[in-house]
Amino acid sequence: MVKDRRGAFVVQASVQPANTFLVIVHSGTGSNLSALFEGFACVAEEKGFEARRVTNDPLADSAVTQVPYADSLPKEIAGVLIWPHFPIDTAQIQKIMERVPVVLADRRIIGLAADCVRFDDIAGGRIVTQHLLELGHRRIAFLTDEVFAETVQARWQGYILAHEEAGVPCDPRLSLLYQYIQPDIFGQTMRWLVSTPEARPTAVVCANDVVALGLLRFLASEGIRVPEDISVTGFGDAIPEYTAAVSLTTVYQAFYEVGSEAARLLIERSSQSEAERRVDIRDIALPVHVVPRGSTAKPSPGS
DSSP states (O other): OOOOOOOOOOOOOOOOOSOEEEEEEOGGGHHHHHHHHHHHHHHHHHTTOEEEEEEOOOOTTOOSBOOOOGGGSOTTEEEEEEOOOSSBOHHHHHHHHHHSOEEEEEOOOTTOOOEEEEEOHHHHHHHHHHHHHHHTOOOEEEEESBTTSHHHHHHHHHHHHHHHHHTOOOOGGGEEEOBSOOHHHHHHHHHHHHHOTTTOOSEEEESSHHHHHHHHHHHHHTTOOTTTTOEEEOSBOOSHHHHHHTTOBEEEOOHHHHHHHHHHHHHHHTTSOHHHHHHSOOEEEEOOEEEOOTTOOOOOTTO
């Protein structure tokens, strides 16, 4: 006789492993984004992680860059890489950090203690300004369209430091710090600068390549020659096939390496507790270098 078998049976539920990294980026980051994501995904996938890209553009009725709510993150998310654009919801990023590791790419967030992989932007601003000073320029302007970005503020600081180290005074009229460039206001300012002998710059350090290309178009429309009348530099070398074509001197940034280094850091952090992650906050600053091209030269005699 077969006895009736009774008892409690436990069925193991299928649990989705935490093997996915979110890469949260702004849609306006262009080819730099492609290089960063490629470097990140290559390292992550070698270690068995999936890289999932999402955009964090502000909503139509808001100026604040969006980030996911911490309690809405899927169970498979093992960590988050954020390329912050400002203003951004810092409090929500803090909540995400309580659940999973977070690494910032390219720029830090003031007041937030978080791992970051970025470039040495102070050194970048310094070396590109030194390049112009060594050519003999003494009236060098600094131009940006994103004044609140930490990266831009660091490049401006490097620009100032290079002047200080060379013993060359900085004219405050030559710090052209815009938050987005309005063509009409910019045109009025630049026309005043180039037509005023005591204010006219002989060179301009641009905070990024897009600003530099816009400046080149403006100068060409005004009949101002580059580099004969004004030397121009960019920053990023984000579109080398284009910057090389217009012969723009710029600062090279290796975004592929930012992505790969960020992936290595997230992989390491994914096996740590929140307390362990907070003990040793990493700030990894990658080196940059100047790529001299034809948009810079010695100032014209008498300029």
